Amino acid sequence: MWNVLCLLFWVFAWVWVQSEAQQNNFPFRCLQISSFPNSSSSSTDGLAWLGDLQTHRWSNASDTIDFVKPWSQGKFSDQQWEQLQRIFQVYRFSFTRDIQEFVKMLPNIHYPVEIQMSAGCDVYSENASKSFFYVAFQGEYILSFQGTSFQKAPDAPSWTELVIKVLNGDQGTMETLQWLLNDICPKFVHGLLEAGKAELEKQEKPEVWLSSGLSPKHGHLQLVCHVSGFYPKPVWVMWMHGEQEQNSTQTSDYLPNADETWYLQATLDVEAGKEAGLACCVKHSSLRGQNKIRYGKHSPMGIIFMAVLVGLVLICAGCYVIYTKKHR
Numbered sequence: 001m002w003n004v005l006c007l008l009f010w011v012f013a014w015v016w017v018q019s020e021a022q023q024n025n026f027p028f029r030c031l032q033i034s035s036f037p038n039s040s041s042s043s044t045d046g047l048a049w050l051g052d053l054q055t056h057r058w059s060n061a062s063d064t065i066d067f068v069k070p071w072s073q074g075k076f077s078d079q080q081w082e083q084l085q086r087i088f089q090v091y092r093f094s095f096t097r098d099i100q101e102f103v104k105m106l107p108n109i110h111y112p113v114e115i116q117m118s119a120g121c122d123v124y125s126e127n128a129s130k131s132f133f134y135v136a137f138q139g140e141y142i143l144s145f146q147g148t149s150f151q152k153a154p155d156a157p158s159w160t161e162l163v164i165k166v167l168n169g170d171q172g173t174m175e176t177l178q179w180l181l182n183d184i185c186p187k188f189v190h191g192l193l194e195a196g197k198a199e200l201e202k203q204e205k206p207e208v209w210l211s212s213g214l215s216p217k218h219g220h221l222q223l224v225c226h227v228s229g230f231y232p233k234p235v236w237v238m239w240m241h242g243e244q245e246q247n248s249t250q251t252s253d254y255l256p257n258a259d260e261t262w263y264l265q266a267t268l269d270v271e272a273g274k275e276a277g278l279a280c281c282v283k284h285s286s287l288r289g290q291n292k293i294r295y296g297k298h299s300p301m302g303i304i305f306m307a308v309l310v311g312l313v314l315i316c317a318g319c320y321v322i323y324t325k326k327h328r
């Protein structure tokens with residue numbers, strides 16, 4: 001009965017999960033966080049991710065960039081990696097010095113100064129990629145690198161123009177930056193995608209459990225469906241009553257687990273006493289069409305009905321919709 005409908009419903013959801021998966025092209029993002037509490041102290045830390053997996057970390061205290069994954073060097077040779085690391089060491093040193101110079105030069109900037117950067121590239125296919133480079137000052141986006149030069153963000157303070165003029169005037173830095181973003185980054189990411197393939201394509205099944213508590217609304221209960229331990233990220237979770245999707249289901253943000261899997265919860269507010277027959281339905285690529293369903297505690301139909309449902313679940317498990325895995 002409703003499981004069959006749940007299955008039909010799942011076909012829709014599956015299309016959605018799949019289209020999400022196709023967009024999931026593993027952007028490579030490097031984040032830099034630089035703090036300048038005063039004119040004599042500074043600290044710069046770096047992190048890099050491929051998709052939602054962390055690949056590198058670079059602490060201010062260290063001269064070398066740490067590999068978080070065994071495949072973090074991608075397909076670069078030791079020599080290529082050494083060369084790249086030297087470029088970043090020089091960059092980190094010059095960056096610190098330049099910011100301190102800028103603060104001296106610009107009368108309306110005062111310590112403490114906090115600078116964040118996000119740079120990297122998104123590789124779509126063998127020859128197609130897009131790179132990006134954004135800079136934030138005191139938590140506000142102020143400038144980006146676009147093609148061949150730095151550009152001011154629409155709401156950035158006017159002194160940003162002076163900074164951009166200085167940066168764009170430095171031919172050597174501009175050429176190095178273009179080379180890193182448009183040439184090295186896509187090459188490096190191709191290597192990472194190849195070396196890390198097994199881990200990037202891992203499929204971890206969700207655990208599903210239910211809990212309930214009092215709702216802030218008087219006489220109402222809050223039913224919570226917890227979904228944890230799944231990978232990759234796209235998941236579909238819905239409270240159902242019979243075949244009916246409960247569209248007042250509230251889904252939380254995705255929260256990371258420590259083991260590089262995800263957690264999410266779906267909450268439904270119901271009138272106390274009306275919770276019978278509600279179930280939580282979960283669809284995820286790792287389940288290969290076998291939805292996980294958790295029933296509420298008080299199924300009114302009793303054991304016989306449950307037996308019928310179990311039978312239907314088994315039948316439905318046979319109705320696979322063919323999923324052709326779209327490998328990149």
Ligand SMILES: *[C@@H]1O[C@H](CO)[C@@H](O)[C@H](O)[C@H]1NC(C)=O
Nearest residue numbers: 036037038039040041042112
């Ligand atoms: C600068 O900031 C650092 C770190 O917060 C602090 O230890 C140091 O004493 C400060 N120096 C001055 C001159 O204020």
Ligand SMILES: *[C@@H]1O[C@H](CO)[C@@H](O)[C@H](O)[C@H]1NC(C)=O
Nearest residue numbers: 041042043044059060061062
């Ligand atoms: C960060 O590294 C620089 C260069 O090695 C050093 O001078 C500075 O004191 C470090 N900052 C902190 C907060 O440790």
Ligand SMILES: *[C@@H]1O[C@H](CO)[C@@H](O)[C@H](O)[C@H]1NC(C)=O
Nearest residue numbers: 124125126127128129186328
């Ligand atoms: C990518 O570019 C190379 C060299 O420019 C070319 O030989 C190759 O066919 C291109 N591949 C695709 C999928 O377009």
Ligand SMILES: *[C@@H]1O[C@H](CO)[C@@H](O)[C@H](O)[C@H]1NC(C)=O
Nearest residue numbers: 243244245246247248249250
């Ligand atoms: C929820 O579902 C009901 C009945 O199916 C529909 O009338 C209502 O517009 C839906 N609400 C939302 C927010 O989609």
